[in-house]
Amino acid sequence: MSTILEVDGITKKYGGLVAVNNVSFDVTEGEILSVIGPNGAGKSTLFKLISSFVRATSGTVNFKGDRISNLTPHTVARKGVVRTFQETTIFRSMTVRENVVVSHHLRSKASLLGFFFGSNTARADEEAFGRSADEIIEFLGLESISNEVASNLPQGHLRALGMAIGLATDPAILLLDEPFAGMNHDETMRMVNLVRSLRDERGITVLLVEHDMPAVMKISDRIVVINFGEKIAEGSPAEIQSNEKVIEAYLGSDDDEIGL
Amino acid sequence: MEQILANGLYLGAQYALIALGLTLIFSLMNVLNFAHGQMYVFGGFVTYTVVAQLGLPFVVGLFVSAMTLAVMGAFIEKFLFRPVIKKSTREESTMLLAAGIAFFLDAVILLIFGEKQRGVPKIIDGVLNWDFRIIMPYDRILIGCLAVAMIIAFILFMQYSKTGRAMRALAQDRVAAQLMGVEVDRYSMIGFALGAMLAGLVGGLLVTITGVNLGMGGPTSIKAFLMIMIGGAGVISGAIAGGFILGMMESIGLTALSSYGDITYLVIFATLMVFLAIRPQGLMGKPWG
Amino acid sequence: MNIKQIVGVVVFLLLVFIAVPWAIASSGRWDFYYTLTSVALLSIASAGVWLTFYIGRINIGQGAYALAGGYVSAVLIMQVGMNFWFTIPLAGIFCALLSVLIGVPILRLRGVYFAMVTLVLTEVMRLAALALPITNGAKGITSIPLPQELSLFGLTLIPDFSTLENPKLAFYFAAVSIMVICYAVLWRIVNSRLGHLCRSLQQNEELSASIGVHTAYLRVLAYSISSFFGGIAGAMFVAISQSIYPSSFQVADSINFMLNCFLGGLGYVFGPMLGTLVLYFGWDLLFTTGRYQLLIYSSLLIALILLLPNGILSIFSRKEKRS
Numbered sequence: 001m002s003t004i005l006e007v008d009g010i011t012k013k014y015g016g017l018v019a020v021n022n023v024s025f026d027v028t029e030g031e032i033l034s035v036i037g038p039n040g041a042g043k044s045t046l047f048k049l050i051s052s053f054v055r056a057t058s059g060t061v062n063f064k065g066d067r068i069s070n071l072t073p074h075t076v077a078r079k080g081v082v083r084t085f086q087e088t089t090i091f092r093s094m095t096v097r098e099n100v101v102v103s104h105h106l107r108s109k110a111s112l113l114g115f116f117f118g119s120n121t122a123r124a125d126e127e128a129f130g131r132s133a134d135e136i137i138e139f140l141g142l143e144s145i146s147n148e149v150a151s152n153l154p155q156g157h158l159r160a161l162g163m164a165i166g167l168a169t170d171p172a173i174l175l176l177d178e179p180f181a182g183m184n185h186d187e188t189m190r191m192v193n194l195v196r197s198l199r200d201e202r203g204i205t206v207l208l209v210e211h212d213m214p215a216v217m218k219i220s221d222r223i224v225v226i227n228f229g230e231k232i233a234e235g236s237p238a239e240i241q242s243n244e245k246v247i248e249a250y251l252g253s254d255d256d257e258i259g260l
Numbered sequence: 261m262e263q264i265l266a267n268g269l270y271l272g273a274q275y276a277l278i279a280l281g282l283t284l285i286f287s288l289m290n291v292l293n294f295a296h297g298q299m300y301v302f303g304g305f306v307t308y309t310v311v312a313q314l315g316l317p318f319v320v321g322l323f324v325s326a327m328t329l330a331v332m333g334a335f336i337e338k339f340l341f342r343p344v345i346k347k348s349t350r351e352e353s354t355m356l357l358a359a360g361i362a363f364f365l366d367a368v369i370l371l372i373f374g375e376k377q378r379g380v381p382k383i384i385d386g387v388l389n390w391d392f393r394i395i396m397p398y399d400r401i402l403i404g405c406l407a408v409a410m411i412i413a414f415i416l417f418m419q420y421s422k423t424g425r426a427m428r429a430l431a432q433d434r435v436a437a438q439l440m441g442v443e444v445d446r447y448s449m450i451g452f453a454l455g456a457m458l459a460g461l462v463g464g465l466l467v468t469i470t471g472v473n474l475g476m477g478g479p480t481s482i483k484a485f486l487m488i489m490i491g492g493a494g495v496i497s498g499a500i501a502g503g504f505i506l507g508m509m510e511s512i513g514l515t516a517l518s519s520y521g522d523i524t525y526l527v528i529f530a531t532l533m534v535f536l537a538i539r540p541q542g543l544m545g546k547p548w549g
Numbered sequence: 550m551n552i553k554q555i556v557g558v559v560v561f562l563l564l565v566f567i568a569v570p571w572a573i574a575s576s577g578r579w580d581f582y583y584t585l586t587s588v589a590l591l592s593i594a595s596a597g598v599w600l601t602f603y604i605g606r607i608n609i610g611q612g613a614y615a616l617a618g619g620y621v622s623a624v625l626i627m628q629v630g631m632n633f634w635f636t637i638p639l640a641g642i643f644c645a646l647l648s649v650l651i652g653v654p655i656l657r658l659r660g661v662y663f664a665m666v667t668l669v670l671t672e673v674m675r676l677a678a679l680a681l682p683i684t685n686g687a688k689g690i691t692s693i694p695l696p697q698e699l700s701l702f703g704l705t706l707i708p709d710f711s712t713l714e715n716p717k718l719a720f721y722f723a724a725v726s727i728m729v730i731c732y733a734v735l736w737r738i739v740n741s742r743l744g745h746l747c748r749s750l751q752q753n754e755e756l757s758a759s760i761g762v763h764t765a766y767l768r769v770l771a772y773s774i775s776s777f778f779g780g781i782a783g784a785m786f787v788a789i790s791q792s793i794y795p796s797s798f799q800v801a802d803s804i805n806f807m808l809n810c811f812l813g814g815l816g817y818v819f820g821p822m823l824g825t826l827v828l829y830f831g832w833d834l835l836f837t838t839g840r841y842q843l844l845i846y847s848s849l850l851i852a853l854i855l856l857l858p859n860g861i862l863s864i865f866s867r868k869e870k871r872s
Binding site: 347349353355360366367370486493522523525537541 | 669
């Protein structure tokens with residue numbers, strides 16, 4: 001398996017504060033890789049750096065050999081690197097299905113003018129989007145709420161909808177931002193299975209940022225641990241679980257949701 | 261040069277006071293008060309009525325104007341903005357309401373006070389002449405000093421009083437303030453009243469110098485918007501900075517550009533647009549207000 | 550389009566092209582033509598403002614483009630000697646290009662910041678019209694001739710307005726026709742992918758970018774279409790009033806365009822048309838109340854906002870209860 005995403009010495013400074021310091025790791029095609037770390041370790045900034053939502057101070061991120069750091073978010077998405085958001089970032093006043101259909105934008109072959117005049121390509125696109133949206137909705141088990149307005153949905157469904165929006169773009173690699181945050185045990189297990197099926201059934205490489213340790217241990221092929229903005233460990237779940245530095249980092253923090 | 265600076269400071273002090281009221285209302289309720297200029301004109305007319313018509317001292321006029329506007333502001337918040345904010349799906353609906361109120365105040369001013377330009381007699385006579393480097397009438401100096409004193413009083417109030425602190429908490433994070441036990445409705449109303457009161461006070465101060473007329477409301481609102489854009493909307497220090505910067509720019513522009521005709525404001529606007537393109541949140545604002 | 554919509558469109562067309570002229574002829578209120586022509590033109594400008602609302606921006610600067618469009622048309626007629634009908638699209642294109650230049654920096658602003666900058670923009674345009682030599686300062690451009698004949702291969706498409714016995718009626722038909730075209734375009738935009746993307750922008754710009762939408766491009770595109778509408782409305786106005794001054798479109802007009810959208814309802818394509826009709830006609834009808842006109846008008850406006858804060862058309866969607 002080849003390397004699909006390569007993070008090379010990425011650094012982000014806010015004024016004098018170093019949020020992410022010289023972090024490097026590779027993501028292999030078809031794997032599920034998790035980035036973990038205590039609260040405030042710089043996970044979130046790292047996530048935004050990879051999806052180009054913030055500009056790196058130095059270092060690069062490469063996707064299949066092309067540099068994708070310091071571009072605009074939509075160009076990165078266009079290349080196939082798509083992020084999801086935490087919690088309630090959805091198109092609130094659209095229905096679930098409209099959310100998913102509109103997110104097929106990257107797959108459209110017709111131009112905006114074509115859509116305006118209703119050209120044949122445009123009509124074919126719309127039909128294809130509709131079919132694909134229904135398929136994604138079914139895949140994520142959202143059929144029953146397909147015509148609900150998104151702002152009325154409960155938390156758990158919103159997370160799934162966020163994922164559906166990501167899937168609609170047909171990504172090569174999906175970046176998930178804390179997919180298990182605020183979930184109870186059952187919900188977490190359901191989400192773990194879902195993320196696995198993204199990779200197993202749809203062949204999508206998954207990079208996720210999370211601090212729910214049990215879920216991460218269960219789901220990941222490999223784990224990267226960061227603390228105070230620096231990478232302190234990388235390896236399989238078993239290796240991470242027995243790594244001195246990791247245990248120290250987690251015990252040293254106020255966060256006691258370790259679950260080891 | 262000294263003359264330009266003095267004029268700039270005098271203008272800036274009044275501008276800052278207008279901007280403070282606008283920014284206070286904005287920061288508390290996220291409402292862009294289009295009627296701010298009209299409130300200012302209303303204050304001017306109230307002072308005129310008390311001082312010139314009833315023959316009472318200027319201080320009384322100022323006080324009555326402040327109180328009238330404070331009560332008006334409180335009512336506007338309680339009976340108009342509050343229900344509309346609760347019922348509308350998009351926050352921007354408050355703009356429609358604010359514009360409606362601006363029209364309404366214009367109509368009221370027209371009916372009660374008429375269309376004529378009104379002023380009150382000078383409160384003190386005489387002109388300061390410092391070696392022909394600064395020439396300024398004493399009444400302008402007095403009004404400028406009063407405006408600065410009010411700005412300082414306002415800052416102290418926001419900083420140290422219980423009400424002021426509650427309003428700052430509310431401005432910073434509405435939800436958090438609510439959780440901390442700040443009565444949101446009550447302080448929104450007080451804030452609106454205070455903002456309107458500031459507009460009334462400036463109106464009262466200025467009626468002694470430039471007078472007031474019906475048409476001043478709209479342009480005053482636009483100037484106030486400019487100031488809070490320069491400084492950053494919803495930030496007290498930003499409003500003060502914006503007021504003084506605009507006052508200074510106007511004073512410099514009127515002198516330096518006078519040979520090119522009436523283009524001072526065109527230049528100010530163009531500069532502002534370039535500035536905002538580089539720094540969208542203004543000098544001191546948080547990004548995206 | 551479904552049957553119900555087609556019927557609606559046909560009824561609307563019959564109403565504006567046949568029923569209104571008939572009603573005016575039989576009642577003898579010829580002055581209504583001027584009012585309704587104004588409503589038609591102002592609602593074109595309002596439609597543009599509505600489109601910027603649709604991408605989540607509050608636009609209080611449409612007066613600037615209406616003024617610019619008016620001047621472009623006036624200058625082309627008076628100094629180049631161009632036929633009025635050709636100046637309409639040119640005015641629109643000029644405004645669209647101008648709005649790209651202005652929009653690229655300012656569309657990065659959001660919320661009240663964008664609103665305030667656009668408000669200032671109207672004032673900038675007025676001051677520019679006062680200062681520039683080509684616009685003839687405060688004296689404006691006056692005695693602009695009525696629209697000339699427009700013909701294709703010797704076939705008269707539009708007759709010379711000065712030969713007409715009733716130019717008021719001709720202006721009414723011209724304005725309403727342009728309005729119908731503009732709203733058809735707007736309707737099509739909103740119901741095609743472009744509109745869906747605009748809606749995604751309105752609701753969440755970050756998410757929109759993350760699904761690959763070129764948000765900056767789309768914003769500028771929507772804004773330039775909006776300004777195009779403003780430009781052609783301004784150009785048409787010049788033909789009717791046969792003059793233009795820096796004060797022809799001011800901040801108050803820009804605010805009115807925005808109010809029209811709010812009042813009709815931001816969620817409905819035809820909201821700005823209805824809003825314009827109600828506001829403008831309402832103002833006109835209250836003329837008889839004399840000095841109380843503004844008081845009654847503003848009180849009614851405030852009452853309407855209190856009753857229907859989401860626009861007049863929201864009464865039809867009361868059933869869809871929101872959370």
